[in-house]
Amino acid sequence: MTLLLRHGASLVPVFDPNVVTHIIISGRDCGSGKVADKAGYKKMSDVPLSIPTLTWDWIADGISFGKMPEHWDAGGKYIAFPERSQRNSKSDASVSNANARSTIAKKVQTNLERRKYRWANTSKATVVSGTPPIVPEAISGAESGVSVQCDKDDPLAEFYEAAAAEHFERVSARESDDDDSDPGPSKNAKKFAAQFTCDNPHPGPVGGCPNQDIVDQLSTLLDLVKCQPGPEPRQRAYTYSRAISSLRAHPKRIKSFEDAKRLPGVGERTASKIMEIIQTGGLERIKHENSESVQVVKLFQGIYGVGQNTAQMWYNNGCRTLEDLKTNPRIVLSDAQKVGIQFYDDINDRMPRAEAGALFELIKPIALSIDPALFVEIMGSYRRGKADCGDIDILISRDPSDGRTHEGILQELLERLVQAGIVTEHLALPGDFEDLENCYRGLCRLPNVAGSKRRRIDFLTVPWKNKGGALLYYTGDDIFNRSMRYKASTMGFSLNQRGLSAGVVRDPSRRSIKLNKGNIVASETEEEIFKMLNIKYRPPHERVTHFK
DNA sequence: TGGCCAATACTG
DNA sequence: CAGTAT
DNA sequence: GCCA
Secondary structure: OHHHHHOOOOOOOOOOOOOOOOEEEOOOOOOHHHHHHHOOOOOHHHOOOOOOEEEHHHHHHHHHHOOOOOOOOHHHOOEOOHHHHHHHHOOOOOOOHHHHHHHHHHHHHHHHHHOOOOOOOOOOOOOOOOOOOOOHHHHHOHHHHHHHHHHHOOOOHHHHHHHHHHHHHHHHHOOOOOEOOOOOOOOOHHHHHHHHOOOOOOOOOOOOOOOHHHHHHHHHHHHHHHOOOOHHHHHHHHHHHHHHHHHHHOOOOOOOHHHHHHOOOOOHHHHHHHHHHHHHOOOHHHHHHOOHHHHHHHHHHOOOOOOHHHHHHHHHOOOOOHHHHHHOOOOOOOHHHHHHHHOHHHHOOOEEHHHHHHHHHHHHHHHHHHOOOEEEEEOHHHHOOOOEEOEEEEEEEEOHHHOOOOOOHHHHHHHHHHHOOOEEEEEEOOOOOOOOOEEEEEEEOOOOOOOOOOEEEEEEEOOHHHHHHHHHHHHOOHHHHHHHHHHHHHOOOEEEOOEEEEOOEEOOOOOOOEEEOOEEEEOOOHHHHHHHOOEOOOOHHHOOOOOO
16 A cells, blocks of 8 residues: 555545546455445446556556556456456447447348348338338328327227226225226226326326326436336335326325325335425425436436446446447447437337337238238237337237148248338347247338338247237236236246246245246136136226236 | 345347 | 346 | 335
């Protein structure tokens, strides 16, 4: 230590990335975790790369040479944690800006060529003659037409009330889970049904929720918490979302702390927050959490392929804007992330229901033209009847009773979709197209529509016998899924996209660890899975987020 | 105080 | 394997 | 953060 000080170094009591220029590691007993911890980071990867971690040798050599070695990283001789610099600094020389940008488009193709599969030329976006025409009004009228459509034409509209009624009983009676202990119609059900629409803006005008302001504030807080890394914020976020659901479902205005606390999923802390919102109209906590770092991290997490950890790391490295990411030579973007940045706004936009429908109506005939016996279904929020969709999920399967399967279909389909200018970029390709079960993620757009946005699209293929499990799984919504999975696990089952398994043996202390995989007992249809779990069947539009 | 929000595929 | 995504 |  004294040696360092004598040679002009200064030691700081508290690690501050703006002050500290080097981290010197002495002794081999010092693991990376320890260093990261000292610096106030969870992991070494969180430490800004601008601050080198060097071994004591750097000091020793520096002193013996009379001056510090110029290139501390030359040969990696003094690097204390090689794995840290490796992933990013490797690119220092290789990636220049212009280079990086111009390769984005090409990367997609490289991505394809990398695999052993053959693809149509992506860059040729001109439309092929076989493309079915788009019904213009389906698109152009989408903006204003949706709400109207839901009121009048939407066959799903009538289901909302029933769903709302059931929901209300569950919440008010504190029923446990989705099981079907039917207490009979409640007289409040109808009154509540009218307000349930605030939960789902689609069927009608928003604004009927008596606690909308509270919901909004808590949702804001939820958003801020969600982008923080680590399991704790994740749990808190889940708690908030439960409280919000509960609040949304509550038919009456919350007036007191006791009112709030009575809601399932609302405890002391949240009740206090609710009171603060009622009294002041806002939440101090939101201002507190909404720091620059959180905002930037949120921005970065909007990039496909960037999660909490990567976003935080980039922030710690000094990046603040999307431009920074493209410019900073230390940042190495994956192919998917490049696409994610290029179409940042498109991808983070939701599409009108009509657009999802139009895309599906383009895609389905193309799939059927390959094999008319295919089962092609759109899932996700579209299947649940939502008025806008974040992405398109398409399930493909085929009844093998005639001895044929859907093997190889996905690859063929994707080639045609690329050719037709519908699928435009790929994000993740299946490991093996010959498999009967695989998943694809990419971007698509409406061809023939000037300025149509890129939309996220997923294709999933499953063996016929798993069709029900997959449908259930990918139709969601996520809270509904979790609820079902949770119930399944408490009943000794396990539910995944392949179906419902029985005889699963779990580690008693850590239930997530399965000691025994069990056997699938229900999977071909959604109905049989519901039945097996003793849950009354719910059509997709009733699988809306609700508390238990 | 510990569990909850699972289970699985692709990327690098 | 860690991170991300569904 | 909530709940058993």
